[in-house]
Amino acid sequence: MAISQDEQIGFHKGSLNTLVKERQELVKIVSITEQLISAHIKALKDLGVDIEAEAKKTQKLDEKIDL
Numbered sequence: 001m002a003i004s005q006d007e008q009i010g011f012h013k014g015s016l017n018t019l020v021k022e023r024q025e026l027v028k029i030v031s032i033t034e035q036l037i038s039a040h041i042k043a044l045k046d047l048g049v050d051i052e053a054e055a056k057k058t059q060k061l062d063e064k065i066d067l
Contacts, residue, residue, distance in 0.1 A: 003011075041051055 044051060044054075
């Protein structure tokens with residue numbers, strides 16, 4: 001039995017609505033994560049940690065692991 005065009009349209013509209021809401025929630029999660037990362041970076045800087053030097057160390061370790 002074939003699905004009517006109206007049913008297909010409803011299905012796709014509902015799917016898009018759900019996906020848009022999921023995307024909005026994902027953006028919220030990314031935003032919160034970025035805020036937390038910034039807070040930790042600020043705290044480390046306040047404690048005297050050289051973030052750039054730490055990042056370079058991590059990058060060098062990652063490059064050695066990839067070899």
